[in-house]
Amino acid sequence: MAYFLLKSEPDAWSWQQQQKVKLDPWTGVRNHQAANFMKAMRLGDTAFFYHSNIGKEIVGIVEVVREAYPDPTDETGKFVCVNVAAKESLARPVTLAEIKLNKKLQEMHLIRQSRLSVMPVTDAQWREIIRISNTK
């Protein structure tokens, strides 16, 4: 099972909103690299939900409930979206500042390529973030 991270500006779509809905189509991604990562997502894969701009922290975990399909909001028909459902909140949010200071998390795309909005997370990175968030 693979792990990912999804960014959202809480002004536009927050974790609180995500938790209130059964599922959410992750539309609006217009970057090919991010789109390719969405195409790699499989049913049951999980992703961190990250608040960019405001908060700058990982707040929760979502599960992929529908694999990539054409993004209905994309007029060109080139881009895809997936459906995700909130799974659980982290017991404690993990901030970008903490990630930057953590030696095990230096290779994350979140740091290295700050504009990327959908990215894979390695097993080791996933475990480390779960660990420092006191979740489970």
Place this chain on the structure above:
DNA sequence: GCCAACGTTGGC
């Protein structure tokens, strides 16, 4: 509010 990174557009 500023700026770095980076993607896209359009002139040549």
Place this chain on the structure above:
DNA sequence: GCCAACGTTGGC
């Protein structure tokens, strides 16, 4: 096909 101009993202 190159590259300057411009727009967007997102951290600070």
